[in-house]
Amino acid sequence: MAVIVLALAGCGQGEIEDSETDTAGLGEASSSQPGSGDDSTPAATKGPAATTGSPGETSSTTLPSSTDAEPTGGSGCTETLDAFVDADGDGFGDEPTQVCELSEGLTTEGGDCDDDDPDVYPGAVEPCGGSEDLDCDDALPAACQSCADLLTSGNGLDDGVYTIDIDGPQGSESPFQVYCDQTTSGGGWTLLQRTVWDPALTDALQTTYVQWRTLSIGDPVSGAYRLRGELWDDLQGLYDHMLRIDLRRADDGSSCEPLFYFGGGGVLDVTETGTTIEGMVSEVSITNATEFSATDVGPSTDCVNNSNAVPWFYASCCSTCPRYQGGYWNEPHPMVSYVNATADGLGRMEPDVCSSPAEAAINGSSFRGANSLEYYVR
Numbered sequence: 001m002a003v004i005v006l007a008l009a010g011c012g013q014g015e016i017e018d019s020e021t022d023t024a025g026l027g028e029a030s031s032s033q034p035g036s037g038d039d040s041t042p043a044a045t046k047g048p049a050a051t052t053g054s055p056g057e058t059s060s061t062t063l064p065s066s067t068d069a070e071p072t073g074g075s076g077c078t079e080t081l082d083a084f085v086d087a088d089g090d091g092f093g094d095e096p097t098q099v100c101e102l103s104e105g106l107t108t109e110g111g112d113c114d115d116d117d118p119d120v121y122p123g124a125v126e127p128c129g130g131s132e133d134l135d136c137d138d139a140l141p142a143a144c145q146s147c148a149d150l151l152t153s154g155n156g157l158d159d160g161v162y163t164i165d166i167d168g169p170q171g172s173e174s175p176f177q178v179y180c181d182q183t184t185s186g187g188g189w190t191l192l193q194r195t196v197w198d199p200a201l202t203d204a205l206q207t208t209y210v211q212w213r214t215l216s217i218g219d220p221v222s223g224a225y226r227l228r229g230e231l232w233d234d235l236q237g238l239y240d241h242m243l244r245i246d247l248r249r250a251d252d253g254s255s256c257e258p259l260f261y262f263g264g265g266g267v268l269d270v271t272e273t274g275t276t277i278e279g280m281v282s283e284v285s286i287t288n289a290t291e292f293s294a295t296d297v298g299p300s301t302d303c304v305n306n307s308n309a310v311p312w313f314y315a316s317c318c319s320t321c322p323r324y325q326g327g328y329w330n331e332p333h334p335m336v337s338y339v340n341a342t343a344d345g346l347g348r349m350e351p352d353v354c355s356s357p358a359e360a361a362i363n364g365s366s367f368r369g370a371n372s373l374e375y376y377v378r
C-alpha cells in the first residue's frame with residue numbers, strides 16, 4: 001500500500017486539479033493511510049507517511065518540491081499508466097490504480113484473487129485435490145484421479161478416505177470416495193476390496209460377475225467393501241499390488257498389527273465377460289489363479305458357491321482367501337496360509353505382529369483367520 005501512494009503522489013503533481021480521473025485511484029489508495037482523512041492535503045504530502053517502503057526512496061526525494069504544487073523539471077507525468085497494487089509480490093494485483101511509472105509493489109497484471117497470498121494468482125499451478133482456488137479461475141481444483149495422484153499433489157499425504165475422479169473432469173465417470181493408504185511402502189494405494197470376519201457383513205460381496213463388475217458395495221471406511229470391478233484395472237498405474245492382513249487373535253478376537261504383502265507386475269484386465277491377472281511376481285500367492293471366478297463365471301465357481309467364497313482369483317482352493325468356508329471354518333471367513341512361514345514386505349511374520357497367537361485353522365493346518373483382509377493396487 002505504502003508504495004502505491006508514493007507513486008500516485010509523484011503522478012499527482014501535474015494532475016492534482018483533475019479530480020475526475022485521479023480521485024478513484026487516490027481515494028482508494030489514500031484511504032488506508034493514517035491521516036488521509038484530510039482531503040485538502042495535496043496528495044503528494046501524504047507520501048512521507050508512506051516512505052517506510054524501500055521502493056519509495058527515489059520518490060521521496062522529489063516529495064518536498066511537490067508541496068509547491070510546481071512540477072519539477074522532467075519529472076512531470078505526461079501519461080498515466082493503468083496498474084494494480086501487488087501487495088503479496090506475486091506479479092498480479094487486485095486494486096486498480098494509475099501511476100506515472102511502475103515501481104515495486106505495482107504491476108500491470110490484474111486478477112489476483114488473493115493479494116495476501118503469493119501462491120494464489122492467475123495461472124498459478126493448482127494441484128488436484130486441493131480445497132482452495134489457486135489460479136483465480138473461480139473454480140476449485142479438480143479431484144485427483146487416484147490415491148497415487150493425491151500423494152503427488154501433496155493434498156493427500158495421510159491414510160484416509162478421499163474423493164477421486166478416475167477419468168478427470170471431462171470424463172463421464174462421476175467422482176467417488178475411496179480409501180487410500182498413503183503411508184505404507186511409498187503410499188499411493190487404492191483399496192479395492194475389504195472382507196471381514198463377520199460373515200453377515202461380507203455376505204453382500206458374494207455375487208455374480210456382472211454384479212462384481214458394476215456395483216460398488218459397502219463403505220470404504222470400514223466393514224465389508226468392494227469397489228466395482230470395472231474400475232480395478234483403471235486404478236493400476238504401477239501394476240503394484242498389496243494385501244493388508246489383520247490377523248485375528250485366538251484369545252479375544254482382537255486384531256493383530258497389520259501385515260503387508262506385496263506383488264509387482266501384475267496386470268489386471270477387466271472385461272465384460274471375464275477378468276484376468278497376469279505376470280504378478282510376489283513372495284506369496286496373493287492370487288491363486290490368473291482367471292477370476294464369481295458365482296457364475298470363472299474356473300472356480302464351485303469354490304465361490306460351495307465354500308461361500310467371494311469373487312476372487314481362485315484355483316481349486318487358495319493360499320489367500322478373501323473368504324472361505326468348509327474344512328477350516330464352520331462359517332466363511334477371510335484366511336491366509338503363509339503368515340507364519342513367509343515374512344511380509346516389512347520383514348515380519350505372525351509372531352511379530354500378534355502378542356498372542358492368531359486363531360489357528362480348525363484342522364490344525366497353517367491357515368490363519370483374519371479380522372480383515374484388504375486388497376489394494378497402485
Ligand SMILES: [Ca+2]
Binds near residue numbers: 089092
Ligand atoms: Ca499479488
Ligand SMILES: [Ca+2]
Binds near residue numbers: 088112116118120
Ligand atoms: Ca496472490
Ligand SMILES: [Ca+2]
Binds near residue numbers: 126132134140141
Ligand atoms: Ca481454480
